[in-house]
Amino acid sequence: MTTGISEFWRKNTSANEATELANVLRALRKVAGHLGQNVGGIEYAGMSRSGGSGITLDPEWVMGEYPVPYAKMDQLVGLITHEALHRIEWSEHVWTLLEPVFKPMKALPLIVFQKIVRFGETIYLDQAADRKIFGLYVRQARQKAIRETRGLMTRKSPSVDELIYLWWAGQTNGIPDETLRPEYHGPMGILEELSRNLQNVCLLEKGVTARCEKRAALYAGTFHSIQNMLASLPVIDKRLYWYNSSDAAAHVKKTPEKSAPPLSPEILHEIELQLAGNSIDMTPIIRSVVGLDKEVVIPTSRWDFSISAHPLIDRRTVSRLRMIFQNYAGRNKVVSRGLASGRIDPRRLYRAPMTGRCFQQEERHPNLDWSVALLMDASGSMRGNKWRMVENTVANIHKALTGFQNHLRAFAYFEKDGILMISHLIKNDHIQSVAPSGLTASGQAIIAAAYLMPGIRKRNILIHVTDGESNLGCDVRHGIDYCRKAHIDLITLGCGYKDREAMSRQYGKSIQFLDHFGQLPQSMERLLKWTFLYGKRPGADGSRIGPGKCSAFNSTHIRDTA
Secondary structure, three states: OOOHHHHOOOOOOOHHHHHHHHHHHHHHHHHHHHHOOOOOOOEOOOOOOOOOEEEEHHHHOOOOOOOOOOOHHHHHHHHHHHHHHHHOHHHHHHHHHHHHHHHOOOOHHHHHHHHHHHHHHHHHHHHOOOOOHHOOOOOOOHHHHHHHHHHHOOOOOOOOHHHHHHHHHHHOOOHHHHHOOOOHHHHHHEEEEEHHHHHHHOOOOOOOHHHHHHHHHHHHHHHHHHOOOOOOOOOOOOOOOOOOHHHHHHHHHHHHOOOOOOHHHHHHHHHHHHOOOOOOOOHHHHHHHHOOOOOOOOOOEEEEOOOOOOOOHHHHHHHHHHHHHHHHOEEEEEEEEEEOOEOOOHHHHHHHHOOOOOEEEEEEEEEOOOOOEEEEEEEEHHHHHHHHHHHHHHHHHHHHHHOOOOOOEEEEEEEEEOOOEEOEEEEEEEEOOOOOOOOOOOHHHHHHHHHHOOOOOEEEEEEEEEEOOOOOOOHHHHHHHHHOOOOOOEEEHHHHHHHHHHHHHHHHHHEEEEEHHHHHHHHHHHHHHHHHHHHOOOOOOOOOOOOOOOOOOOOEEEEEOO
């Protein structure tokens, strides 16, 4: 017997608080994604983006028991569904349409009118949710809200608040006429007629704008019909649910500051870090490397809106790169045994009188298992011929590695509206491009590219190409230290920048200088050759690219063909 509807699909659970809270938030985001557009982000209160146009979830609704019980998860899904439908059905637009009606009204009638609109929208959205499977979850959240609201109705005398509550609760459970106070019979009939009309509006397919206009007209007409009936009933809760544009600023100033969120900054950061693995927002990953409060970290995001590139492929460059990969990479020793010819295999001599297959052959194949990542500066100063040379270089290396098991990735980074964008330059085996713009946030870009490199390879190299200093985001040393801890050989090629001392102060021994971008293809060849020869980046020990002995890793594989 199940304890909740979500038990049928929610399998990713954990007893750890941060992990479970992240799992819940990830599941709620997936649910919101199936509802429609205009939902916005879903965050816990206190997270980096909470308080914006998205849905802010109070962590206290989730905290307490881990894994979160399925019954509580059902209520959370219902709550998120209801809040998402507010945005999908443009409830805010309904209030805006009614603003001209609100302005001439006095305080008490305005409060009553807004109660009708507020609970009318709640009933309408519940009816919209009931048309799909999400209505099952909304019903669970509605039952909880009805129980909590009923506890606030402590007065024995009739009131507008109790009437509105009975109207709302009656849409789910039904209210027998004999339990109603005599004062409620007339107004209740009008409110129930409003519910039926809202149901008809919910079935309209004319568009969200038309539905908003019809709902606003229904609320205004209902209040006009019921206003005199409610004049003698007192109002308990005299809060307004919506303010016009002129009073909104004054209301915000009078609102007291919110208390601190129930989750500690460390737990919130851990939640953000776990969610960032599959999210476009990589800022928590960068912040975890740099430190929570040490330096200013600008928002970092994946950018998937690249355009097709049309690079020029240099066949000679591609051939030379292929020869470097084949001749200077490490070797795997492959032994084939049980052959009819070759060198005698002492361990197969017993086969000589039977089949004659007592020979072996040794071969050494290139061990092309490097993970190579190219990180290209796409800031505003890289426009024109510089960026075309970068595109051609990426295309040549990609062409040279095609057919091998080397893992090649290429990224471009640029700044847009104060956000660092990381874009893939190789997608589905095709070269992509971006439009260079903005400042240079090299430190954070190095961290992001190193994080996106696969961790299954023993030998990793990250080649960073830039034409100037880093002037945005965290210090470059954080990226250098992160690559060192991740066992990634980082080399930066500084192309055509005059103040080499300034770049040396930022990058230390990890930088090599080029006079101009025309030297980039040849420098890439020398760099890869040096790395395959010595198994480390040039400059790690203060040396430069030059001749030397090979110290590549060798391994042996045995193959028996008999």
